[in-house]
Amino acid sequence: MAGLGRPFAFLWSSTALSNLADGVLKIGAPLLAVSMTRSPTLVSLVGAAATAPWLLLALHAGAIADRADRRRVMVLANAARSTILATTALLAAFGLLDLWVLLAAVLAAGVSEVFADTSAQSILPMTVPADHLTRANGRVSSAQLIGNDFVGAPVAGLLVAVLPAALFGAPALLYGAAGLLLLGMRGTYRLAEPRADRRPLRQDIGEGLRFLRSHHVLRSLAITAGILNLANAAYFAVFVLWAVGDGSAVGLEPGGYGLMMTAFAAGAVFGSLLSGRVAGIFGEFRTLAWAWLISSLLLLVPVLVPSPWTLYPTAVLWGVVGAGGNVLVISARQRLIPAELLGRVNSAYRLVGMGGMPLGAALGGVVAEFAGIAAVLVGATGVCLAGVGLVWRALSERISRPLTSASTLSDISGSR
Numbered sequence: 001m002a003g004l005g006r007p008f009a010f011l012w013s014s015t016a017l018s019n020l021a022d023g024v025l026k027i028g029a030p031l032l033a034v035s036m037t038r039s040p041t042l043v044s045l046v047g048a049a050a051t052a053p054w055l056l057l058a059l060h061a062g063a064i065a066d067r068a069d070r071r072r073v074m075v076l077a078n079a080a081r082s083t084i085l086a087t088t089a090l091l092a093a094f095g096l097l098d099l100w101v102l103l104a105a106v107l108a109a110g111v112s113e114v115f116a117d118t119s120a121q122s123i124l125p126m127t128v129p130a131d132h133l134t135r136a137n138g139r140v141s142s143a144q145l146i147g148n149d150f151v152g153a154p155v156a157g158l159l160v161a162v163l164p165a166a167l168f169g170a171p172a173l174l175y176g177a178a179g180l181l182l183l184g185m186r187g188t189y190r191l192a193e194p195r196a197d198r199r200p201l202r203q204d205i206g207e208g209l210r211f212l213r214s215h216h217v218l219r220s221l222a223i224t225a226g227i228l229n230l231a232n233a234a235y236f237a238v239f240v241l242w243a244v245g246d247g248s249a250v251g252l253e254p255g256g257y258g259l260m261m262t263a264f265a266a267g268a269v270f271g272s273l274l275s276g277r278v279a280g281i282f283g284e285f286r287t288l289a290w291a292w293l294i295s296s297l298l299l300l301v302p303v304l305v306p307s308p309w310t311l312y313p314t315a316v317l318w319g320v321v322g323a324g325g326n327v328l329v330i331s332a333r334q335r336l337i338p339a340e341l342l343g344r345v346n347s348a349y350r351l352v353g354m355g356g357m358p359l360g361a362a363l364g365g366v367v368a369e370f371a372g373i374a375a376v377l378v379g380a381t382g383v384c385l386a387g388v389g390l391v392w393r394a395l396s397e398r399i400s401r402p403l404t405s406a407s408t409l410s411d412i413s414g415s416r
Helices: 006-036 040-067 070-093 099-126 130-162 166-182 201-214 216-243 254-282 284-298 308-336 339-354 357-371 373-394 396-400
Strands: none
Touching: 006 040, 006 070, 006 099, 006 130, 006 166, 006 216, 006 254, 040 070, 040 099, 040 201, 040 216, 040 339, 040 357, 070 099, 070 166, 099 130, 099 308, 099 339, 130 166, 130 254, 130 308, 201 216, 201 339, 216 254, 216 284, 216 308, 216 339, 216 357, 216 373, 254 284, 254 308, 284 308, 284 373, 308 339, 357 373
């Protein structure tokens, strides 16, 4: 990456490969589940299994990221994911794959993801100067979205239809290669040398939680992110049933669902690269708030007009506003959190922001069983709009302030 240095280039390349693996698994696992059952509750368990590790292990992963060599944590996590999925691929090849094996594989891979992703967000500020963070995060977000959706989604749709064993074998190879690339980042990525009198892990975790609780901006963003992610988890846990299959409202084939995610990724790449420029014009808080509002309103489109012709452009817009907002939030956290607390506060933020996702996914399936899929989609949209209203109220002064350089997130690091 020009101007961002050799360590960042290796980190970016590893991120691209690991997120391609994420994309194949993220899209392929629900599609494979749909081929095994049409029960909304059982299908939603796939989403719950993928996100449950964040609820259980996020705080511990953050504390370890602040103690250990962050690169080494990422290498080990990628090796673990590679081994888990290679084993699952063998089971699938011998005809031993069922829904419960699928859920176990997704859950185990999700545990490794918590440690890999927490260390990845914490290591990035150690590879680039502070004034290049938004640019670097935009590049990383682009790689994530291209891998997750632009390439991973159609590949997943093809593999589910043709060779289910490869749905796990291909990500296993990609995670292994991603871990090897990280070895090219020379040097140590530990904040300090380990001490013999290291205090208990719970004290480190408590320090991160207290910082997040006392910081008005980060706390407000975390609570809003938690509300939005819970609602979106419920929405997309059953959305595949609304969109895919002969009895669905939209009527997509599995390959068409993959193309929808490709459309999402195309918009997301554009949004992630453009976010810094747009925020420089309108202000970062204002841009973020409007991105979250537009993203929430777009959730209604597939319900009101359930057609592939409206779904694909909607997916593009989902990508633009979703990725743009994500880049701004990540860059804000990296600026506002002290380096020695970055892993712990990041993980505390993500616990609040993502901890409700398994509950949301499971709740979406249960509600869909009794009230129908449309009720889940509309209800989730209402919850998202309530969450946006919360952050708008909490940060109204900064959202509405005049558009000057003082309105940027990087100038409020003292706000607690």
